[in-house]
Amino acid sequence: MYARVDHELHVDGVALSAITEALGTPVYVYSQAVVAARYARLERALAPGGGRIHYAVKANGNLAILQLLARFGAGFDIVSGGELERVLRAGGVAADTVFSGVGKSTPELDFALKAGIGCFNVESLGELARLEARARLLGAVAPIAVRVNPDVDAGTHPYISTGLKENKFGVPEAQALDMYRHAAASPVLHPIGIACHIGSQISAMGPYVAALERLLGVVDALAAADIRLEHLDLGGGFGVRYRDEDEFNVDALGTVVAPRVAERGLRLAVEPGRYLVADAGALLTRVEYLKPAPAPGHRSFAVVDAAMNDLLRPALYQAWHDIEPVADPQGEQGTPRLWDVVGPVCETGDFLGTGRRLALSEGDLLAVRGAGAYGMALSSNYNARRRAAEVLVADGAFRVIRRRETLRDQLALEVGLPDAGDEMP
Numbered sequence: 001m002y003a004r005v006d007h008e009l010h011v012d013g014v015a016l017s018a019i020t021e022a023l024g025t026p027v028y029v030y031s032q033a034v035v036a037a038r039y040a041r042l043e044r045a046l047a048p049g050g051g052r053i054h055y056a057v058k059a060n061g062n063l064a065i066l067q068l069l070a071r072f073g074a075g076f077d078i079v080s081g082g083e084l085e086r087v088l089r090a091g092g093v094a095a096d097t098v099f100s101g102v103g104k105s106t107p108e109l110d111f112a113l114k115a116g117i118g119c120f121n122v123e124s125l126g127e128l129a130r131l132e133a134r135a136r137l138l139g140a141v142a143p144i145a146v147r148v149n150p151d152v153d154a155g156t157h158p159y160i161s162t163g164l165k166e167n168k169f170g171v172p173e174a175q176a177l178d179m180y181r182h183a184a185a186s187p188v189l190h191p192i193g194i195a196c197h198i199g200s201q202i203s204a205m206g207p208y209v210a211a212l213e214r215l216l217g218v219v220d221a222l223a224a225a226d227i228r229l230e231h232l233d234l235g236g237g238f239g240v241r242y243r244d245e246d247e248f249n250v251d252a253l254g255t256v257v258a259p260r261v262a263e264r265g266l267r268l269a270v271e272p273g274r275y276l277v278a279d280a281g282a283l284l285t286r287v288e289y290l291k292p293a294p295a296p297g298h299r300s301f302a303v304v305d306a307a308m309n310d311l312l313r314p315a316l317y318q319a320w321h322d323i324e325p326v327a328d329p330q331g332e333q334g335t336p337r338l339w340d341v342v343g344p345v346c347e348t349g350d351f352l353g354t355g356r357r358l359a360l361s362e363g364d365l366l367a368v369r370g371a372g373a374y375g376m377a378l379s380s381n382y383n384a385r386r387r388a389a390e391v392l393v394a395d396g397a398f399r400v401i402r403r404r405e406t407l408r409d410q411l412a413l414e415v416g417l418p419d420a421g422d423e424m425p
């Protein structure tokens with residue numbers, strides 16, 4: 001866990017400055033203990049109803065993080081062949097993996113069918129037809145759930161809201177019923193579940209209960225047609241506290257949702273990403289230059305060596321991440337002022353935080369907190385920047401779980417090297 005010890009921020013007994021001395025900045029740091037604690041908390045909450053956790057790989061797909069979660073017993077939620085490859089390489093089990101996403105390609109469907117995926121969360125009539133054709137061709141049976149779009153307002157940022165009818169995800173209930181009837185009559189499609197995912201960073205239970213009611217309506221209509229499912233997948237989206245939000249109360253999943261699902265003889269499944277990894281991560285960055293306001297009415301900029309290519313969330317969603325100095329400010333430096341913490345990328349939107357009250361000097365190390373989910377995962381090479389290194393802290397020691405990218409890594413794709421090929425064509 002993150003704590004200040006001897007005037008410096010530590011994670012699980014490791015001084016953050018020890019990590020940057022060894023590896024430089026920017027660097028992502030993850031605490032194994034935090035991931036473990038979050039997983040245990042969610043597992044405990046779901047235990048009474050026997051709910052199943054499928055970690056949403058997109059939040060943080062580093063192999064070491066996936067290995068950790070596989071070791072804890074998690075299943076996985078993937079949205080691409082690449083994510084399936086990661087899960088398999090990390091020791092995850094295909095049969096305990098669900099495949100979500102509106103645009104699964106034919107090679108991706110084939111790859112997942114051959115691997116023995118646990119469930120396809122099907123999002124359109126077209127996808128169902130293509131999956132049926134591919135299963136027939138490969139001599140496989142495809143386990144499916146239909147992703148229903150319950151038209152529920154999750155009360156979250158519009159870019160991460162997914163369960164409204166104007167969103168591209170899932171299908172309306174009536175169409176879902178048609179898809180199930182078709183699947184039930186097909187020898188190569190096996191309907192085993194029903195799914196939804198209404199959005200991300202949701203703090204209230206209300207939207208989930210509203211979605212649940214819609215899904216249970218479909219479940220009942222199917223039962224009347226003698227189509228019986230095994231699980232109900234309520235998606236992910238459980239919100240964390242970045243600033244002053246209410247953290248989503250996972251206990252309510254066990255007490256409110258699981259019993260309603262169990263009444264129908266179904267098992268509850270969830271697909272959390274952020275909830276399990278966000279708090280575990282910090283992005284460490286160093287102050288390069290200070291540009292204090294030259295006159296009243298101007299802003300003061302602290303230019304740091306991490307940028308929107310490393311952590312896109314502030315630029316894309318105006319997301320808040322706490323920013324704190326790794327070492328406590330000393331003496332002269334102790335007078336704080338308001339800084340916009342900005343990166344070197346040539347975009348006005350390139351900020352990690354605006355108007356932060358900090359006492360800063362050039363060379364200071366800062367920790368951008370809550371960066372374990374959708375941090376490294378959304379990073380890019382914009383401005384030909386090298387993607388950051390990643391470090392896992394466990395049992396009082398740290399190890400590199402992804403080395404810092406080199407310029408050679410970036411150029412390798414363009415200098416005419418032969419294509420090494422892919423297991424998934």
Ligand code: LLP
Pocket residue numbers: 056058059077100101160197199200201235236237238271272273274275313317373374378
């Ligand atoms: N299941 C499905 C089908 C999803 O699309 C997602 C997230 C999840 C599960 C996991 O959601 P979570 O529990 O992590 O909220 N880049 C944005 C978040 C995008 C989420 C996309 N889908 C951000 O940084 O806030």
